[in-house]
Amino acid sequence: MQGAQAAQKYVVCNADEGDSGTFADRLLMEGDPLTLLEGMTIAGLAVGATQGYIYLRSEYPNAARILQQAIVLCREAGYLGRNLRDSGRDFDIELRIGAGSYVCGEETALLESLEGKRGQVRAKPPLPALQGLFGQPTLIQNVLTFAAVPQIIAQGAAAYQALGVARSRGTLAIQLAGNVRCGGLIEVPFGLTLRQVLDTYAGGTASGRPMRAVQVGGPLGAYLPEAQWDTPLDYEAFAAIGAALGHGGIVVHDDSANLAELARYAMAFCAHESCGKCTPCRIGSTRGTEILERVLAGENVSANLALLRELCDVLTHGSLCAMGGMTPYPVLSALNHFPQDFNA
Numbered sequence: 001m002q003g004a005q006a007a008q009k010y011v012v013c014n015a016d017e018g019d020s021g022t023f024a025d026r027l028l029m030e031g032d033p034l035t036l037l038e039g040m041t042i043a044g045l046a047v048g049a050t051q052g053y054i055y056l057r058s059e060y061p062n063a064a065r066i067l068q069q070a071i072v073l074c075r076e077a078g079y080l081g082r083n084l085r086d087s088g089r090d091f092d093i094e095l096r097i098g099a100g101s102y103v104c105g106e107e108t109a110l111l112e113s114l115e116g117k118r119g120q121v122r123a124k125p126p127l128p129a130l131q132g133l134f135g136q137p138t139l140i141q142n143v144l145t146f147a148a149v150p151q152i153i154a155q156g157a158a159a160y161q162a163l164g165v166a167r168s169r170g171t172l173a174i175q176l177a178g179n180v181r182c183g184g185l186i187e188v189p190f191g192l193t194l195r196q197v198l199d200t201y202a203g204g205t206a207s208g209r210p211m212r213a214v215q216v217g218g219p220l221g222a223y224l225p226e227a228q229w230d231t232p233l234d235y236e237a238f239a240a241i242g243a244a245l246g247h248g249g250i251v252v253h254d255d256s257a258n259l260a261e262l263a264r265y266a267m268a269f270c271a272h273e274s275c276g277k278c279t280p281c282r283i284g285s286t287r288g289t290e291i292l293e294r295v296l297a298g299e300n301v302s303a304n305l306a307l308l309r310e311l312c313d314v315l316t317h318g319s320l321c322a323m324g325g326m327t328p329y330p331v332l333s334a335l336n337h338f339p340q341d342f343n344a
């Protein structure tokens with residue numbers, strides 16, 4: 001992106017934070033908005049962008065108010081706008097509010113929405129770094145990514161590199177939610193196991209019943225049974241068990257959860273949020289919901305489950321983006337690890 005030739009480049013902060021059980025972006029924006037603005041400004045100066053946008057979900061009115069105040073303060077102090085602190089360089093940031101669509105968190109749908117269009121996913125290539133917002137080179141990253149930049153500059157890359165495991169370096173903002181006694185945000189180096197997080201911080205379930213399934217990584221994340229709770233929380237270890245860390249959201253369910261019902265919900269969520277651009281996701285998610293409704297009603301269960309697996313294969317390999325591509329994660333993990341719920 002730095003080398004891309006263009007008269008105008010953009011920096012975009014993805015503050016849509018749509019994953020279930022996640023709130024790290026919100027806490028950062030409400031508690032330390034200047035770190036985000038600083039990170040975006042450093043990124044803008046590094047890649048040669050003069051305009052930044054924060055795309056914030058509409059459900060965060062406090063964050064919107066606080067960010068807007070912070071932007072005004074920075075402009076007044078010469079940290080945003082023209083000729084930043086007499087450097088001869090320009091960079092400004094505008095706040096834009098989304099309209100409640102999950103798929104608008106996907107980076108290309110977000111750019112469409114930011115352009116004032118319907119939030120539909122774009123095919124890649126071209127990558128946003130070369131042709132992004134209004135067709136111009138665009139750096140688009142999450143809130144926590146930009147907020148890490150000032151720390152890395154202040155302490156040096158080696159200090160950041162020293163934290164974590166394998167290729168997952170630095171820290172992970174874990175958000176513990178769902179049926180737990182003590183939910184909250186925990187920032188730790190990558191590598192703690194899921195069981196260590198649950199045992200150390202959750203304080204058991206809010207219902208007092210045993211934990212049964214834990215969904216990690218938002219609505220497209222896998223349901224993990226206790227046998228997988230010793231997996232370290234890092235990108236590679238999660239990929240190896242067919243799961244994803246996503247934005248670090250952990251949602252706990254107790255032993256009253258019905259995983260077949262949760263699998264149906266995952267398909268219905270995909271049907272509701274699908275941007276409609278590609279057939280496997282647009283139509284497959286509706287057919288998948290119907291199949292799971294038949295399974296829940298006890299109709300031809302084994303034939304319907306075989307059909308469900310075929311459909312998941314099509315979604316995995318035929319979807320244009322991870323919305324359709326990852327919906328099989330919660331569905332198949334529920335089916336593979338909790339088969340008894342599908343035959344009840």
Ligand SMILES: Cc1cc2nc3c(=O)[nH]c(=O)nc-3n(C[C@H](O)[C@H](O)[C@H](O)COP(=O)(O)O)c2cc1C
Binds near residue numbers: 102
């Ligand atoms: C359906 C879908 C929804 C997404 N929602 C979000 C979101 O709410 N926030 C976010 O930061 N990234 C979201 N992403 C990921 C973005 O496409 C993109 O990877 C991210 O902005 C890159 O930022 P990072 O590399 O700094 O994490 C979503 C992806 C998909 C496929």
Ligand code: SF4
Binds near residue numbers: 273276277322
């Ligand atoms: S997978 Fe779904 S959300 Fe993604 S492009 Fe296809 S229809 Fe749109």
